[in-house]
Amino acid sequence: MPQRAFRRRATPLFLAYALVAVACLSFTAAAGVLIHRFGGAATPPPTSQATSLPSLVLPPPWNGKERVNVLILGVDDRPWDPTWGPPRSDTVILATLDPKTMTAGAISLPRDLWVNLPGIGERKLTQAYALGEMVYGKGQGPRLVAEVVSDLLHVPVHHYVVVNFRAFITLVDAVHGVKIEVPQRMALDVFTADGRRYDYPLYPGVQVLNGELALAYARNRSVGHDGDFGRMRRQQQVLEGVLQRLKDPRVLAELALKAPSLADQLSDNLHTDISVSDALRLARLAAEVPWQNVHLVVIDQREATATTKWENGVPVYALVPNEAKLLAARDQVFSPPPPPTPTPLPPATATAAALPPTPTVTAVEALQEAPRLLVENGTDVNGLACRTAALLRVQGFDRIDTRNADRHYAHTMLVEYTARPKTLAFLQQRFAVSPSRVQYRTSADPPADIVIILGSDWAASGQVDGVTCSP
Known part of the structure; x- marks a missing residue:
C-alpha cells in the first residue's frame, strides 16, 4: 500500500x-x-x-x-x-x-x-x-x-x-x-x-x-x-x-x-x-x-x-x-463548510486509470547484500528445508543453513536479524509472505541475517516437488 x-x-x-x-x-x-x-x-x-x-x-x-x-x-x-x-x-x-x-x-x-x-x-x-x-x-x-x-x-x-x-x-x-x-x-x-x-x-x-x-x-x-x-x-x-x-x-x-x-x-x-x-x-x-x-x-x-x-x-x-x-x-x-457535492467521473476516465505495477526485487539485487540465510522446516514434510535451500542455491544464494523449526507453522514466516532490505523484499515475493508475517528481531548472536520458517502453505505449493537436496 x-x-x-x-x-x-x-x-x-x-x-x-x-x-x-x-x-x-x-x-x-x-x-x-x-x-x-x-x-x-x-x-x-x-x-x-x-x-x-x-x-x-x-x-x-x-x-x-x-x-x-x-x-x-x-x-x-x-x-x-x-x-x-x-x-x-x-x-x-x-x-x-x-x-x-x-x-x-x-x-x-x-x-x-x-x-x-x-x-x-x-x-x-x-x-x-x-x-x-x-x-x-x-x-x-x-x-x-x-x-x-x-x-x-x-x-x-x-x-x-x-x-x-x-x-x-x-x-x-x-x-x-x-x-x-x-x-x-x-x-x-x-x-x-x-x-x-x-x-x-x-x-x-x-x-x-x-x-x-x-x-x-x-x-x-x-x-x-x-x-x-x-x-x-x-x-x-x-x-x-x-x-x-x-x-x-x-x-x-x-x-x-x-x-x-x-x-x-x-x-x-x-x-x-x-x-x-x-x-x-x-x-x-x-x-x-x-x-x-x-x-x-x-x-x-x-x-x-x-x-x-x-x-x-x-x-x-x-x-x-x-x-x-x-x-x-x-x-x-x-464551523466547517458543507462538504462539496462529488462530481462523478466520466466513464472513460473512470475506467482508464490503472494501478502502477508492483515493484519487484531480483535475485541479483538481493545477492549484492551477501545475505546469510537459515531455512527452517516448520512442517511434517521430510526434507522440505533441504530442498528449498537447494532451490535458493540455484538462484545464487550459497550462504544457507537448514534445520527444523521449533513447532509446526501453517504459514511461512520471515525473521530479519540483520538489515538486508533487498533480500527481505525478494524473499517476501518468492515465498508470498505478507508483511504481517515478517518479524524483526535483535540478537547478540543471530542465527542468520534472515531466517525463513517454512509453513504448510509452502509445502502445499508444490514448488520444490522434484527438487533434489544438495549436499
Whole structure:
C-alpha cells in the first residue's frame, strides 16, 4: 500500500474518523471502567478539592442534545517508577461531537505551545497536567488543562479522558495490533506495561505493531527534522490503524466479550469524568457520524511562531500562538463548510486509470547484500528445508543453513536479524509472505541475517516437488 501523504487542511477523513473511532473506543472503555468500579452509578469518580482553580467555571453538564467537547490526554505516566512524579501530557486533543448537525472533529495541539496557566504563569502546554496535580491537588491536572484549552480556543470543555502508557498498550493489543506503513528505518525506545525498556529496530514497509511497539512508534521524535509535528503524524497513522481494526466485525465482537477483563486492566490506567450513561451515548453518537462530516486540524507553525522563552533562567523552545490564526483553524472543526457535492467521473476516465505495477526485487539485487540465510522446516514434510535451500542455491544464494523449526507453522514466516532490505523484499515475493508475517528481531548472536520458517502453505505449493537436496 503506498504511503499516504499528510494532509492538514484538506479534511483527511480517514484520519479524522480514526480519531473519532479511538475516542469512541475510549468512551466505551471509560464506561466499562466506571461500571466495574462504581456498579453502574452515573456519578463520576471523585476528585481532590484541596485547592480550587482560581478562575475555572465548569460548563453545565451535557444534556445529550447539544455539542459536546471532550479533552483526550495521553500522559507519560510510569506507575512502575516511584520517583517519576506527576506525568506530563504528551498528547492533547480536543474532540467534538454535535448530535444536531451530526458532525465531529478534533484539534491536535502541540506540546510546546506557550500558554498561560491560571495561578501559575506562562509555561508549555505539556506542563499543565503535572503542574495542576502538584499545585492544585491530585485529580486537578486534567481540569487545569481543560481550562487552558478552553481559554485558548474559546470553546467549553465538558469532559476529559486521560490515557497512560498501560491503557494505550492494552487498547491496541485488544484489537490485535495496528497495521502501519513505516516510511523509514528507525530505532524505537520501547516500554512494556510493567516498565521494562528495550530497543527495537523498525524497518520500512507495512507492518503490524503490537501495543508496545505502536506506543513507541507514536511517541518517537528522533526521526527526521520535524520533531513533535512528525510525532503527531505518526500518532495519526496509529489512529488510522485502529480504525482499520475496528472495521472488522469480528474484532468488535471480541471486544464486547473482553469488556469485563478490559475493565480490570484499565481501571487504574484510564481516568475520566464522563458518566456511564454519557459514555455509552457518546460511543453510539461517534459511530453514527457520517464519514464526510468529520474534520481534523493539527495546530503547527502556521498558527504559532517558534521562538525561545525563558523558564527558571533556562532558555526553552516554545510555540507562541497567533490567536486569529488559531481561531480560524478552530472554525474548520467547529464551523466547517458543507462538504462539496462529488462530481462523478466520466466513464472513460473512470475506467482508464490503472494501478502502477508492483515493484519487484531480483535475485541479483538481493545477492549484492551477501545475505546469510537459515531455512527452517516448520512442517511434517521430510526434507522440505533441504530442498528449498537447494532451490535458493540455484538462484545464487550459497550462504544457507537448514534445520527444523521449533513447532509446526501453517504459514511461512520471515525473521530479519540483520538489515538486508533487498533480500527481505525478494524473499517476501518468492515465498508470498505478507508483511504481517515478517518479524524483526535483535540478537547478540543471530542465527542468520534472515531466517525463513517454512509453513504448510509452502509445502502445499508444490514448488520444490522434484527438487533434489544438495549436499
